[in-house]
Amino acid sequence: MPEKILITGGTGMVGKNILEHPKAQDYEILHPSSKELNLLSKEQVKEYLTKYHPDVIIHAAGLVGGIQANMANPVGFLVQNLDMARNLIGVAYELKIPKLLNIASSCMYPRRAANPLKESMILTGELEPTNEGYALAKIFGTRLCEYISKEDTQLSYKTLIPCNLYGKFDKFDPKNSHMLPAVIRKIDQAVQQQNNEVEIWGDGESRREFMYSEDLADFIFYAMPRFEKLPQNLNVGLGFDYSINEYYATIAKILGYKGGFKHDLSKPVGMKRKLIDNSALKNFGWQAKTSLEEGILKTYQYYKTLENDKL
Ligand SMILES: NC(=O)c1ccc[n+]([C@@H]2O[C@H](COP(=O)([O-])OP(=O)(O)OC[C@H]3O[C@@H](n4cnc5c(N)ncnc54)[C@H](OP(=O)(O)O)[C@@H]3O)[C@@H](O)[C@H]2O)c1
Numbered sequence: 001m002p003e004k005i006l007i008t009g010g011t012g013m014v015g016k017n018i019l020e021h022p023k024a025q026d027y028e029i030l031h032p033s034s035k036e037l038n039l040l041s042k043e044q045v046k047e048y049l050t051k052y053h054p055d056v057i058i059h060a061a062g063l064v065g066g067i068q069a070n071m072a073n074p075v076g077f078l079v080q081n082l083d084m085a086r087n088l089i090g091v092a093y094e095l096k097i098p099k100l101l102n103i104a105s106s107c108m109y110p111r112r113a114a115n116p117l118k119e120s121m122i123l124t125g126e127l128e129p130t131n132e133g134y135a136l137a138k139i140f141g142t143r144l145c146e147y148i149s150k151e152d153t154q155l156s157y158k159t160l161i162p163c164n165l166y167g168k169f170d171k172f173d174p175k176n177s178h179m180l181p182a183v184i185r186k187i188d189q190a191v192q193q194q195n196n197e198v199e200i201w202g203d204g205e206s207r208r209e210f211m212y213s214e215d216l217a218d219f220i221f222y223a224m225p226r227f228e229k230l231p232q233n234l235n236v237g238l239g240f241d242y243s244i245n246e247y248y249a250t251i252a253k254i255l256g257y258k259g260g261f262k263h264d265l266s267k268p269v270g271m272k273r274k275l276i277d278n279s280a281l282k283n284f285g286w287q288a289k290t291s292l293e294e295g296i297l298k299t300y301q302y303y304k305t306l307e308n309d310k311l
């Protein structure tokens with residue numbers, strides 16, 4: 001009898017990459033959209049979990065966006081992500097759902113923590129103001145899983161802490177996209193319109209670690225049969241990063257853009273760096289497979305399939 005998995009966020013980038021992974025067919029997977037199961041409603045969550053009683057929950061839903069979306073809506077990023085975590089993890093605990101995999105983010109580490117960021121550094125310093133609300137919600141869900149797993153050893157509620165992610169099914173609308181998809185769109189437009197100048201937010205010296213989302217899905221299916229051995233909190237990333245300027249240059253090369261760049265120092269830059277320590281991940285026996293060039297090319301090919309109304 002295949003394990004029954006409930007995936008929240010199944011219509012999002014992480015969720016869709018999980019559903020598309022070849023190993024998904026080894027499981028019975030429920031993936032309601034927010035219209036079928038609004039996680040902001042505790043009653044809907046209770047009704048759904050009581051009815052289906054999954055063996056495992058993978059919590060990949062959330063209000064998610066880049067630095068500009070977070071700065072524009074700190075209340076939403078705090079309250080909605082906190083309420084989704086509170087309802088889903090809290091009701092799962094009430095109903096004794098045996099396993100839950102909570103997806104947090106490297107954004108929840110202290111802004112001045114020494115890089116590479118270790119799982120033990122959570123809550124050891126002040127957070128990055130541009131995404132503090134989101135980070136507080138992520139810390140809440142992470143701690144709630146920890147407390148539940150300690151309180152009831154029959155339950156295994158664990159948290160993955162991914163670095164920045166990109167890939168197929170990403171968001172390309174500049175209002176809420178992360179850097180990598182935003183730059184693919186900007187540079188593609190410059191090529192189409194034969195512009196020879198593209199704007200870079202900030203001085204481009206900030207560094208970021210972007211992992212291809214398909215690799216996170218691959219890790220999740222690697223972890224499923226080893227769930228009990230998963231550490232309580234585990235960074236999932238590459239263990240190396242690039243500067244924003246390097247990302248622009250690589251994307252320009254792959255898209256055939258030959259023009260120049262202009263730095264707009266008035267734009268927000270967020271954390272200087274947020275490189276995760278991947279030693280626990282390597283000890284767990286996994287590492288990411290997709291190179292930056294391959295990931296950008298696949299993401300660009302996906303982007304080109306989108307009609308304007310879907311961007
Ligand atoms: N993207 C990154 O760079 C990154 C990095 C680290 C961690 N993460 C984490 O990975 C997870 C997924 O991120 P993502 O990039 O896949 O986000 P995404 O593409 O924006 O998808 C978000 C998903 O959450 C669902 N959702 C939103 N509000 C909901 C609600 N009230 N009830 C039920 N579902 C709701 C959405 O469903 P609808 O479409 O139906 O609204 C969508 O399926 C999040 O926990 C995020 O914090 C992301």
Ligand SMILES: C[C@@H]1O[C@H](OP(=O)(O)OP(=O)(O)OC[C@H]2O[C@@H](n3cnc4c(=O)[nH]c(N)nc43)[C@H](O)[C@@H]2O)[C@@H](O)[C@H](O)[C@@H]1O
Nearest residue numbers: 066067070105107131134164178179182201206268269270
């Ligand atoms: C994973 C996500 O990380 C997010 O932080 P964060 O990496 O700064 O979010 P991003 O929006 O990916 O920005 C990453 C870096 O890219 C720079 N950047 C350069 N050009 C652009 C551009 O055109 N668009 C964008 N968006 N950035 C750009 C931006 O200044 C910042 O230093 C958090 O706000 C979220 O909560 C989430 O956790």
